[in-house]
Amino acid sequence: MSEELSSFFAALHTAKHFEEAASEVLRAMLLSAERTLETGRFARRGRLLRGVVHVRPDDAYRRLAVLEMEAVRGRPRSGMGPPPVAGQDVALLASASAWRAVAEQGKAVAIDVNLKTLQPLEGGGVGNASRPSSAAFNPESQRKLLGRQATHVCVFPLRVPGGRIDGMIALEADCMAALGQEFVWKEAGGQLQLLADMAAAWLTGLPPRPVTAPQTDDFLPVIGASMASLVPVLRIFAQQEETILVSGPTGAGKSRLARWCHERSGRRQGRFESLDLTTVPEDLQMAELFGWRRGAFTGAVKDNPGSIARAEGGTVFIDEIDKLSLKAQAGLLHVLEERTYRVLGEGSGDQRANVRFIIGTNANLREAVRRGAFREDLYYRINVLPIRVPPLNDRQDEIPLWARYMVGRRHQETFPGGEARLEEGAERLLLASAWPGNLRQLDNIIRRAYTLAMVDQGGAARELELREKHVRQALAYEGTPEESTLVDALCHAARVFVQEARRRQSPLDIDLAESFRGFVLGMAAKQVGKEEAFRLVGREALVKSRNHQKTLRRELEKVEALCREVAHPGPEFLELLSAEGGDSN
């Protein structure tokens, strides 16, 4: 390994955060490309501009970093210098096609922005045999790149061990003299990809530099650790013009997040129009989007502008995109590519679509593409800036914060200026519950518990406390989700165990497997009687030898030990323990 590569490797080893690793790799790649440029035929006629690292494992953005060439020149070769920050004004590589090409082919692609061509790099250089794809760029992407002097872009896949492509690194350059694929990528491609390959594991594996808690607001009133690391990426997304794809389970807050992005975009003065496709019959989807003229179809008794026209200058949020019919998919693709559409029933004359689209889905769109239910070209067209909202179960740290926020908000509706709090036990109970319905379910439970607390406190309480019993009752109405399997339940128990250990900031030294057996036996004994309980868990022999009473007692003691450890009074079946009384032989 050359000295240069080994010092690059050493720098990656000492990087503690994604930003530091990104800084190293972008600096090394930009300098390497610049050296090639200086010795080639475009020396003094071209210049490197910047590099951008996009980390998007499982097709959802996790991190972004940008490094301007000026910053590279402005600091010594060794030493960390300021980290590359994806600032608010950063312009992202505006091409869905670049990502599609690197993700599908696992190879770097070179783009000539003036010619609007995109061509795979082969081996260390550009293969003449590979087809240039001239449909690769829409005029908007071209305008944007040229607007920041980028005439040539090379995009390298971020290949992690195992062969997955978890992101890309784009280098931008300015060289009017170079045509098509002539720029330095041809000679430097092999070395640049090597640097990207070496850095991939660090870029995708390192945590982000800790950020101070982002500011909350009405649309994002709670931001826990996992969302906090996404907020910088979201802020950048909000300010772009490209389509954002927000995926995540139902009730996780996708619509609110879309609204948050709108409020932070240059289009905030315009309207935010939301179109939930689950509520629109397939044959009316085109009409709802593009509007109609009177008489366009049966029932069209007067003109209707449609979502795009209503949101003129603003944002259209299309939720549950997988419900879009194939016909309407073709219509949406046309708008996204050409920025024009035709109102239904209008003989001629296209309208300009001056809106930004945000798309929501809780379906696996890639899978829908595989099944032929969703157009592949549309998938790539809307998948420019994908982001995933994690389920509430994966952001446990947010549960008490959301619960407090929701109780407060509910109380303000009845008693503006009043005060509502949650008893500690109530928070513990919420934390220990599973939330398949995410924030929507939590909100429902809080509202139900709130009503119970109000009734308990006689109605007119400006100061209100939501107690554990209110939450327990509210949860009881929900019942156990029928689809809950043993594996789901065990996952849930494991999650709560971890959360309890983290809460106390010291190890939770209990043998969970041992106490779990006690829980199972206790529950079974309560439900079907002691002897049958032992049969259910395959320990019939103990019943026959009359040793089961003693065993049950020992098992229940382990349950009791666990309850003591986590300062919980313990479940009802612990009564069995006292009922066993002196029967210890």
Ligand SMILES: Nc1ncnc2c1ncn2[C@@H]1O[C@H](COP(=O)(O)OP(=O)(O)OP(=O)(O)O)[C@@H](O)[C@H]1O
């Ligand atoms: N930022 C928020 N502030 C207050 N409540 C919220 C927020 N986000 C989500 N919620 C609660 O969760 C519910 C669902 O939120 P939202 O509609 O944004 O989720 P979604 O992911 O778009 O759901 P779906 O996929 O079912 O449309 C809201 O009605 C509200 O009760």
